[in-house]
Amino acid sequence: MDTHNVGGLLRTGWPRWEPPFVRRWETADIAVLVFVYRGETLIAKKIGLLQTKRLYPDNNDVEDDEDEFELFAGMNRFIRREDKQAIGALHLHFSFSEDSVYGAMRAGSRQIQVIDALNRDFGKAVYYLFYNPHEIPVSISYPIKERIRLDRPAIGCRVLDADEVHQALTGLKGGDSPTYTTLTQAASASNWRLEAWAADLLLTCQVGEQFDASREERVRYFLERRTGPIGAALAVSITLPDG
Secondary structure (H helix, E strand, O other): OOEEEOOOOOOOOOOOOOOOOOOOOOOOOOOEEEEEEEEEEEEEEEEEEEEEEEHHHHHHHHHHHHOHHHHHHHHHHHHHOOOOHHHHHHHEEEEEEOOOOOOOOOOOOOOHHHHHHHHOOOOOOOEEEOOOOOOOOEEEEOOOOOOOOOOOOOOOEEEEEHHHHHHHOOOOOEEEEOOOOHHHOOOOOOOOEEHHHHHHHHHHOOOEEEEOHHHHHHHHHHOOOOOOOEEEEEEEEEEEOOO
16 A cells, blocks of 8 residues: 655736635545556456545634645745734633534535536446544544543444535535535435545446446546645555465
């Protein structure tokens, strides 16, 4: 197994990017590639792509972790201090409920259209990976005052079929974000744990898209452009016995 992280595509304006030149998004954030060998001979390749979204707390206390100032200021970040004292970040409270929203996903956005087009033209390769707390409802305060033990999460990271997600969004007004309940109820055929999607479905060829030399250029386009769209990639090699 190999992993590679290139940091993703910063959502900043850039002259070479298409109009309106502001705050771009990725078609997918994580690529999972599977290479199957028989002995030393490569006999099959496939790819699964994950577009990631996180559940926002009810108080919407979410900071953009892809600050364009970080990109353009560089080391000057150390001397150009913010007005707020950093210690304030140590005292936080997050509450999640079934009405919490995936704030970075909005009905009618162009990102949804592009994902639909990719899955239609290339094959069904893009799925959604949703970052959720271990259970819902839940409230968490920082700093933690006592030790918390987490066993197998009741919810956690979940992978949903893009068609089911997009169908759920059609019932919302343009610009609205879906709630946890909205997507959970819509995901009748998916809502897999991340490990189940990867090990039980992708590696057994039930999800993802197989590709050969004729479509390799398209896969290279996903992975090799330094301006995105993939932020991290994981490659799994499976070797079958000869004969």
